[in-house]
Amino acid sequence: xxxxxxxxxxxxxxxGTSVKIECRSLDFQATTMFWYRQFPKQSLMLMAxxxxxxxxxxxxxxxxxxxLINHASLTLSTLTVTSAHPEDSSFYICSARELNxxxxxxxxxxxxxx
Amino acid sequence: xxxxxxxxxxxxxxxxxxxTVKCTYSVSGNPYLFWYVQYPNRGLxxxxxxxxxxNLVKGSYGFEAEFNKSQTSFHLKKPSALVSDSxxxxxxVRDMYDKIIFGKGTRLHILP
Numbered sequence: 001x002x003x004x005x006x007x008x009x010x011x012x013x014x015x016g017t018s019v020k021i022e023c024r025s026l027d028f029q030a031t032t033m034f035w036y037r038q039f040p041k042q043s044l045m046l047m048a049x050x051x052x053x054x055x056x057x058x059x060x061x062x063x064x065x066x067x068l069i070n071h072a073s074l075t076l077s078t079l080t081v082t083s084a085h086p087e088d089s090s091f092y093i094c095s096a097r098e099l100n101x102x103x104x105x106x107x108x109x110x111x112x113x114x
Numbered sequence: 115x116x117x118x119x120x121x122x123x124x125x126x127x128x129x130x131x132x133x134t135v136k137c138t139y140s141v142s143g144n145p146y147l148f149w150y151v152q153y154p155n156r157g158l159x160x161x162x163x164x165x166x167x168x169n170l171v172k173g174s175y176g177f178e179a180e181f182n183k184s185q186t187s188f189h190l191k192k193p194s195a196l197v198s199d200s201x202x203x204x205x206x207v208r209d210m211y212d213k214i215i216f217g218k219g220t221r222l223h224i225l226p
Contacts, residue, residue: 004157006157032212034213034214042218042219043204043216043217043218043219044158044204044216046213046214046215049211049212049213091155093157093158095158095214102148102160102163103160103214104160105150105157105158105159105160106157107156107157108155108156108157110155
């Protein structure tokens with residue numbers, strides 16, 4: 001299947017700093033990318049949907065100024081957690097798909113804010 | 115709104131026995147249904163999908179799922195479980211806005 005690479009796999013940062021997570025589709029052009037957050041032993045919560053070249057659409061309750069999403073090309077989307085707080089610690093997963101195909105997922109990023 | 119329900123938090127199966135992980139869905143229009151598997155601290159791996167066609171869908175690692183329109187179900191099955199099948203399984207549906215909505219997940223334990 002198609003490959004989606006997410007980087008970094010783990011990151012520890014101090015409170016108040018910003019962290020950027022990258023999501024790349026390696027062998028296909030991702031017209032749409034999704035960002036999810038997963039709490040321990042829970043399902044994936046969709047944070048936002050981004051289409052290449054346009055602004056991301058955020059789900060209700062997700063702060064767009066805190067979770068900045070950029071989908072600058074058909075193979076790259078980034079999620080920046082700004083002014084991180086310990087409650088932002090979580091597992092973040094991206095997924096990407098071409099038009100009318102199933103979504104493929106990155107390996108996830110474990111963010112720990114100390 | 116589109117949704118999926120996974121009624122079991124955990125399923126325990128002896129190695130070699132058949133396994134079933136249940137999923138029911140609620141959609142308007144034709145359902146696009148998926149199963150994904152997640153191993154600890156990893157992203158999700160695609161197992162199989164149903165969009166149209168045969169009700170029995172075959173996927174990766176010997177898994178299959180049966181689409182049942184009258185019961186609005188899409189149960190995941192495997193004839194003979196392996197210990198390595200132990201993981202977290204998610205049923206998902208694509209909604210009218212093209213988002214993928216996940217069930218809460220079912221943890222599958224295969225007992226040696």
